[in-house]
Amino acid sequence: MNKDNSRAIIRNAVEITRPTWTGFDERWDNSEKVFISRAYDQMGFDDWIFVYFLEKHNIYSIEKIGRILDNLEFERKYNRKLAGSLEAPLYEEMEKGTYGSEGKSFYKSVKEFNGRKGAAYYKLLWYMLVTCNYLKENYNASFSNYIKTQYANYKGLDYISDNKFLEISSQEWEDFKQEHKPWTELYGVGINVFDYIVGDIIELKFVTESYKLDAANERFLKITGIIPKNEMNHENVKKYLLSFDLPYTLREINKGLYTYASELGKDKYGYCRTPQKCKDCSVNDICEKNF
Structure with a gap:
């Protein structure tokens, strides 16, 4: 053509x-909820609808979702027998209260969700649980802290402020992504979804070239x-x-x-x-x- x-x-x-x-615009100070609602909005799963149920059951935060796997020894890799349905052991234990009030709330959210699920629904929920636990344990349950730390490490800095990070140019951001691949620690997230997570945060100057x-x-x-x-x-x-x-x-x-x-x-x-x-x-x- x-x-x-x-x-x-x-x-x-x-x-x-x-x-x-x-x-579609989002704000930097809401980046934790933006992460939860977008990171697993893929493969037919309407994550952006699912989060309404997380909010209804008072668990719409990286901190709260991240606590669920605290007392479970687990491999990051998805295990369908463990977590592949509401009748699987993980969800049965959530319903019983083995994983605390957060586990019960997550179970209720999964059970009540009425959007598109897609074939990878339970796998994506597992990715969410694992990644929120990882962010809680290593980055103070903060996606913004994670992404700033990744950029600071790439630049050889001990720390970067919000103001400095928000001013990064599109070219600096593209170089960072190409050389550092900052999505690799976010289980189940690739370059496409990583761009999508940050793409509508209006304070970020570099997102104009995200896709x-x-x-x-x-x-x-x-x-x-x-x-x-x-x-x-x-x-x-x-x-x-x-x-x-x-x-x-x-x-x-x-x-x-x-x-x-x-x-x-x-x-x-x-x-x-x-x-x-x-x-x-x-x-x-x-x-x-x-x-």
Whole structure:
């Protein structure tokens, strides 16, 4: 597809969905809850809905979730027999109170959750439990402390203040990610999700170039024909989208394409989800429609 058509298709998606994606903003002082709600929002699990149940049962914090595994000797690797269902030993013991009030609350949250679970639901919950325990034990139950410590270690510093960290440039952040891979200690989190966790924290200057290549973005780019499936990887997509010199940050494009093509936005937008809905799209005459 030529660049003029690609540019027009992307601009249409970002502009139409602007009223929705501008509401995704988060604050740095809420980064602990942002981490819990986003780190495992992957593989069909609506983590962002699950946290409402954590909040209902007063366990929406890294500190509280992190306490659950305190008295369990465990391997980080997911064990389906131990934690693969509500009838598995881990959850049965939570229900009994073996893992304290936090365990009971987590069990209730899992039982009552009524969003999309996906095939990896219990595996992702295990990742959440393990990582919150790790952050509690090593970083004062603080994602912001974790990420600042990782950056300070990378720069050879003993400490970095919030103010200094918030001023990091996009290039400094990209170098840090490429050389240090700061997501490796966060069990179950890769580069895509790591970018997504911090991507909407408005005080962070460097997030303008963050990008999560999720299923909705892949769907949009494949169906429109903007990027071939065999070239669809995180770095290729970033470079290609930046080459259009559009009047948006990369993160704004990311949010716009997600909203346009995601399951979440299918009622209001969803133009790339079915051939029938595609007919209502104002740029369908220049789209390849690869359904």
